[in-house]
Amino acid sequence: MSTILLVEDEELNRTLVKAVLSRSTEPAVRDAEVVDATSLAAARDRLAAGDVDLILLDMNLPDGNGLTLARELAESGGPKPTVVAVTASVLPQDRAAAIDAGCDDFLDKPYAAADLVAVVSRHLTS
Secondary structure, X not given: OOEEEEEOOOHHHHHHHHHXXXXXXXXXXXXXXXXXXXXXXXXXXXXXXXXXXXXXEEOEEOOEEHHHHHHHHHHOOOOOOEEEEEEOOOOHHHHXXXXXXXXXXXXXXXXXXXXXXXXXXXXXXX
């Protein structure tokens, strides 16, 4: 079973993501364990505690920009989970900044449930 780290400070967004993923018809998505973090600090703690296969990473968090964490993971030199930037910042330069920081994919808010499932499925089954 895969583990998804959902880094999102808004409770409603966390609840919606978990509901969408748990109701997916894609077994790899539906059966994944979703753990959450509401800040960069909490995300770092969770990453240090064990295996994470995929991170859904909000960009605007109470203690900084999610790209900071993406850069840290990319620069660590070790194996890293797949990182998907999830943000309402949808300008081309925002997408480029996320990829440059080490994100593997980009999902802009608001998104359709099917888009979320497709992104997660693509990375958990590849």
